Amino acid sequence: MSQLEGLRTPRRSLLSGGLAAIAAVALAPRLAAAAEQACCPSQVVAQAGPPAPLSLTDLTAGNKQAAALAQRSARVMAVNEAVMAMADALADPTMRAKTVGILKNPAPTYQLKSPTLADKNDVRQELLAAGLITDQVTVEGIFPPVADATQTPQPFWSAPGSTYAGHHSYPGGLATHEWTNASLAAQFVTSYDARYGLVSESGAIDPSMAQAAPLWHDIMKPTVFQWHADGSEIVEQTIADTGGHHPLSGAEAIVRGLPADFVVALLGAHDPPQLGTSYQRLVNYIRAAAIVARVDPVAAGLLAPSTAPGMPAGLALAQVPARVEPHINHLSDHDFVFSGDSAALVIAALQSLAPGYGIDPPTQTTRFNWFRNTVLSQLTDMRLYGYLQAGGNGAIKAQIDGNVDLSGLPAT
DSSP, rough: OOOOOOOSTTTTTTOEEEEEEEHHOOOSSTHHHTTTTTTSSSSSOOOOOOOOOOOOOHHHHHHHHHHHHHHHHHHHHHHHHHHHHHHTTTTTHHHHHHHHHHHHHOOOGGGSSOOOHHHHHHHHHHHHHTTTSSOOOOOOHHHHOSSSSSSSOOOOOOOSSTTSSSTTTTTTHHHHHHHHHHHHHHHHHHHHHHHHOTTTTTTTOHHHHHHHHHHTTTTTTHHHOOOOSOOOOOOEEEEETEETTTHHHHHHHTTOOOOOHHHHHHTTTTTOOOOOOOHHHHHHHHHHHHHHHHTTTTTTTTTEEEEEEEHHHHHHSSSSSOHHHHHHHHHHHHHHHHHHHHHHHHHHHHHHGGGGOOOOOOTTTHHHHHHHHHHHHHHHHHHHHHHHHHHHHHHHHHHHHHHHHOOOOOOO
């Protein structure tokens, strides 16, 4: 498996071309809403309206199917083993133990801080009053339904990497995405030390923090991107002007007792502490995470009072100067730049190939959803993009025919 070689496109790029291509072919009933945003843009499109209530029974069935599918993929299982090996190799013993623990069970324990519906509504109202959500965001957008907040609704290795229309959007996609990101982070640490001595000379980079941050920053996606029984995903809602998984992952790190510097490194993935708008957005991610975790961000050492003009709520990072790890996490998270477009083109190709497998996508949405989930889980969108580029749809079909077992697809 190869790693990305170039990191040229900034986080603010919205991948509108690739996502528009997916929306145009109407891959599923929920696709139009999912295509409103890329995985992790700096600024997301406002929701059209409150999403429909979620059914825990439906999600339980969908998550179970996705886990069974991912477990049948040797590729997904190998990537998950690689991720766990990375976590187990972290030098810092506390960081290692907490990272291994959450990868094994990415439970949304932040929800335990708001045990009642009244508590959850209080959190929503506080986010709303702070200007960190709009009226369209529901309680379920902040607290997606789970049977038990001490247990993950699905394994780390069966969760998708983003929305149904986005990058790595298949069972096992999250593990694949995070393996790539953490690998890139390790390379940044090595390069920055070789060029500037930021580890060996000044000690300005903590290698454990730098490599663990990419493994944590999407850790609530198993909750935020649960599977419906029809093979589609929960439509993610927006918190602090970004995908809800991002500040919720920060909240989980706070609740699990990770140090303030690490929480900032984690939340730097979408916007680093780069002076200007990016810095202000990072402050807002921290504010949102702290509200959800039910902590005071100043008392927790995350933020400090500021008199600088333009700072949200008169707050700034408590880190002065900001650490290097948030920048590394931001740079390493750019796997989505290529993989968002590759997913768009490959899924469109799968739709055009589906009739050859007895599937009519417009009328058999569930059957098509599990067809594309099965194919992508076995082969990955980025691998198939290589075949698409070299040989068109025929090359993708040859890979499916030679490598994918489609016998488990639903009848309709």
